[in-house]
Amino acid sequence: xxxxxxxxxxxxxxxxxxxxxxxxxxxxxxxxxxxxxxxxxxxxxxxxxxxxxxxxxxxxxxxxxxxxxxxxxxxxxxxxxxxxxxxxxxxxxxxxxxxxxxxxxxxxxxxxxxxxxxxxxxxxxxxxxxxxxxxxxxxxxxxxxxxxxxxxxxxxxxxxxxxxxxxxxxxxxxxxxxxxxxxxxxxxxxxxxxxxxxxxxxxxxxxxxxxxxxxxxxxxxxxxxxxxxxxxxxxxxxxxxxxxxxxxxxxxxxxxxxxxxxxxxxxxxxxxxxxxxxxxxxxxxxxxxxxxxxxxxxxxxxxxxxxxxxxxxxxxxxxxxxxxxxxxxxxxxxxxxxxxxxxxxxxxxxxxxxxxxxxx
Amino acid sequence: xxxxxxxxxxxxxxxxxxxxxxxxxxxxxxxxxxxxxxxxxxxxxxxxxxxxxxxxxxxxxxxxxxxxxxxxxxxxxxxxxxxxxxxxxxxxxxxxxxxxxxxxxxxxxxxxxxxxxxxxxxxxxxxxxxxxxxxxxxxxxxxxxxxxxxxxxxxxxxxxxxxxxxxxxxxxxxxxxxxxxxxxxxxxxxxxxxxxxxxxxxxxxxxxxxxxxxxxxxxxxxxxxxxxxxxxxxxxxxxxxxxxxxxxxxxxxxxxxxxxxxxxxxxxxx
Numbered sequence: 001x002x003x004x005x006x007x008x009x010x011x012x013x014x015x016x017x018x019x020x021x022x023x024x025x026x027x028x029x030x031x032x033x034x035x036x037x038x039x040x041x042x043x044x045x046x047x048x049x050x051x052x053x054x055x056x057x058x059x060x061x062x063x064x065x066x067x068x069x070x071x072x073x074x075x076x077x078x079x080x081x082x083x084x085x086x087x088x089x090x091x092x093x094x095x096x097x098x099x100x101x102x103x104x105x106x107x108x109x110x111x112x113x114x115x116x117x118x119x120x121x122x123x124x125x126x127x128x129x130x131x132x133x134x135x136x137x138x139x140x141x142x143x144x145x146x147x148x149x150x151x152x153x154x155x156x157x158x159x160x161x162x163x164x165x166x167x168x169x170x171x172x173x174x175x176x177x178x179x180x181x182x183x184x185x186x187x188x189x190x191x192x193x194x195x196x197x198x199x200x201x202x203x204x205x206x207x208x209x210x211x212x213x214x215x216x217x218x219x220x221x222x223x224x225x226x227x228x229x230x231x232x233x234x235x236x237x238x239x240x241x242x243x244x245x246x247x248x249x250x251x252x253x254x255x256x257x258x259x260x261x262x263x264x265x266x267x268x269x270x271x272x273x274x275x276x277x278x279x280x281x282x283x284x285x286x287x288x289x290x291x292x293x294x295x296x297x298x299x300x301x302x303x304x305x306x307x308x309x310x311x312x313x314x315x316x317x318x319x320x321x322x323x324x325x326x327x328x329x330x331x332x333x334x335x336x337x338x339x340x341x342x343x344x345x346x347x348x349x350x351x352x353x354x355x356x357x358x359x360x
Numbered sequence: 361x362x363x364x365x366x367x368x369x370x371x372x373x374x375x376x377x378x379x380x381x382x383x384x385x386x387x388x389x390x391x392x393x394x395x396x397x398x399x400x401x402x403x404x405x406x407x408x409x410x411x412x413x414x415x416x417x418x419x420x421x422x423x424x425x426x427x428x429x430x431x432x433x434x435x436x437x438x439x440x441x442x443x444x445x446x447x448x449x450x451x452x453x454x455x456x457x458x459x460x461x462x463x464x465x466x467x468x469x470x471x472x473x474x475x476x477x478x479x480x481x482x483x484x485x486x487x488x489x490x491x492x493x494x495x496x497x498x499x500x501x502x503x504x505x506x507x508x509x510x511x512x513x514x515x516x517x518x519x520x521x522x523x524x525x526x527x528x529x530x531x532x533x534x535x536x537x538x539x540x541x542x543x544x545x546x547x548x549x550x551x552x553x554x555x556x557x558x559x560x561x562x563x564x565x566x567x568x569x570x571x572x573x574x575x576x577x578x579x580x581x582x583x584x585x586x587x588x589x590x591x592x593x594x595x596x597x598x599x600x601x602x603x604x605x606x607x608x609x610x611x612x613x614x615x616x617x618x619x620x621x622x623x624x625x626x627x628x629x630x
Binding site for chain 2: 081
């Protein structure tokens with residue numbers, strides 16, 4: 001196990017504000033050195049859970065363990081965790097260098113050791129030589145980097161991040177995601193990351209915990225989460241899926257209207273079933289495909305050009321809407337009929353995902 | 361634009377610029393141009409002592425108001441919304457009664473046969489009544505009380521603007537409550553401290569009713585010199601000169617303070 005990282009154990013943590021249960025009996029184990037994202041819409045309890053881990057919020061019940069030690073009642077300044085806040089929370093009256101050195105001062109580290117540590121922390125986030133700058137002179141991305149350097153300078157074994165990239169524009173956000181991934185590998189600390197952006201969560205995390213209404217719905221690796229969603233909520237939240245109600249036919253097939261679709265996966269029990277059709281998993285039928293593939297024929301209702309890809313909207317015979325995505329290249333342009341034309345698409349049984357309908 | 365503000369400018373001209381100009385004129389013109397009034401202020405001991413005492417009392421009042429006001433503003437800022445409204449209401453409530461009433465109320469509390477002395481004597485804590493009023497002590501106590509809202513309100517306004525997550529960030533980075541307060545909250549509240557102190561100090565320099573009633577004639581502040589010159593000696597020129605010196609001192613203080621923070625923050629609550 002990595003000495004630089006700490007495991008986190010959340011044991012049935014709940015937080016109630018009056019009658020509202022912001023967090024409802026959540027249990028979660030995060031391994032040392034793991035990068036776990038808490039993903040969910042606003043109000044799903046992910047920020048409450050992060051607040052409990054940081055020590056800013058006391059849980060109504062349940063307990064929190066870091067590396068096996070119970071820290072539920074430990075005040076934040078004794079937890080030794082780095083926290084990166086949504087709006088950076090840099091100290092406006094201090095220079096970049098003073099901000100980054102703050103944890104060293106708080107830990108009464110001899111002043112002689114500060115400059116070297118500050119220099120290497122700033123170099124780590126690509127801001128070498130920025131010590132003397134004022135916080136107000138920095139761009140949003142630079143502030144984010146300073147906040148990162150400040151949270152990492154004391155080499156915490158656990159770092160919490162609360163939507164740290166949400167205030168940045170798309171391009172910067174994407175490049176920071178890749179940087180954070182690399183940084184995580186380099187420093188080896190455990191990172192728990194809160195986001196409402198599923199793409200961000202999938203890009204960076206070892207595992208993603210999907211939350212809804214204060215409860216943990218599913219925690220899995222990105223691929224599993226995307227291709228094996230636990231229910232229709234996860235399926236609709238992760239990726240670009242159309243969810244259609246289906247009926248069970250037998251153990252390995254379901255009926256969508258009149259069409260019977262075979263699935264290579266076990267059909268979940270229960271009667272309320274949904275088919276999750278990811279738009280990238282529908283392929284245009286060129287006659288050469290596997291005969292075992294499910295085939296659906298519909299009328300093209302719209303073709304949307306989105307730069308690198310095309311999104312094609314289909315209406316099946318009974319009016320059910322579907323969409324598929326094709327990479328934007330000459331071949332695809334040639335094969336897509338004009339609006340109003342008929343198109344047959346294939347869905348491989350391996351990609352035929354049937355999930356139980358999520359409770360309201 | 362000029363047409364719109366001209367009525368306001370006219371009011372300011374009539375009510376402020378003209379009287380103050382007339383005041384300044386009085387101080388240098390008496391049957392011809394003279395600097396006699398200012399010469400007296402510089403040369404006569406009583407003026408010096410009064411100005412020194414006024415500045416001393418103002419400093420003391422400001423310091424005490426800060427020590428009392430900071431925790432109150434801090435509490436109002438830290439507690440949930442409902443409670444902070446209550447605290448601020450309690451701070452502002454006395455504000456709505458007349459200064460005269462508050463000064464007399466302190467007289468009732470502090471005098472030889474007042475509430476405090478009688479209580480202490482009945483408890484046998486003291487034998488002889490304490491001299492709590494008709495001196496500098498009484499003046500300072502009542503002045504601090506009356507000027508306290510001018511300290512608390514700018515402090516509160518400044519504290520409200522300190523983002524709450526800064527203290528959380530401080531704690532997460534390893535700073536205990538005392539360290540986080542000293543390194544983060546206190547420095548960020550300093551503009552409010554400066555604003556509140558300037559307000560209280562400047563208002564205290566010109567305070568009249570409270571020192572007149574509670575100072576017992578022994579604590580002669582500058583404002584009282586003005587009134588005595590007029591009432592006892594009919595020396596309008598001398599009174600004007602004292603007022604002008606006081607006005608210039610206040611303007612100087614504002615000028616120095618404005619080097620550090622915007623005056624809007626002292627006067628309004630921006």
